Amino acid sequence: MARAYPTHPLASCHALVRSGDRILLVQRGRPPFQGYWGLPGGGMELGETVEEAIVREVAEETGLQVTVSRFLGYANAIDRDEADKVRYHYVILYFEVQGVDGVLRAADDAADVAWVTPEEARRRPLTDAVERCLAWTGL
Numbered sequence: 001m002a003r004a005y006p007t008h009p010l011a012s013c014h015a016l017v018r019s020g021d022r023i024l025l026v027q028r029g030r031p032p033f034q035g036y037w038g039l040p041g042g043g044m045e046l047g048e049t050v051e052e053a054i055v056r057e058v059a060e061e062t063g064l065q066v067t068v069s070r071f072l073g074y075a076n077a078i079d080r081d082e083a084d085k086v087r088y089h090y091v092i093l094y095f096e097v098q099g100v101d102g103v104l105r106a107a108d109d110a111a112d113v114a115w116v117t118p119e120e121a122r123r124r125p126l127t128d129a130v131e132r133c134l135a136w137t138g139l
Helices: 050-062 128-137
Strands: 010-019 022-028 041-043 064-080 086-102 110-116
Touching (some): 010 050, 010 128, 022 050, 022 128, 050 064
Parallel strands (some): 010 086
Antiparallel strands (some): 064 086
């Protein structure tokens, strides 16, 4: 199904990856949000569970293997064109993940990846999802 002008909302999932007092940020390499730092994640594929999608997306963007710890919350991302027609509509599910293993590298649509403290993260241009997830976890 086409992502632009869909017939129904699309599911997306993103991960707050934690290791000790640090979180993993991904710098977006393509629009939208090119240059901004956010959470690894993306759209679900047909037949894939949410957990499978998160594990796949984190691995694709960062090279790391993770396990899902808990559900944090959700958000709607709706974009309308000049005629007020829905151009994009995502329901984004956010999860905390742990069990980081593998070699960290930027891949897929990630321009860069970095382990940072929440304070260091707040000094970067962030997507709103990062602050939302930090608030949900009390960081």
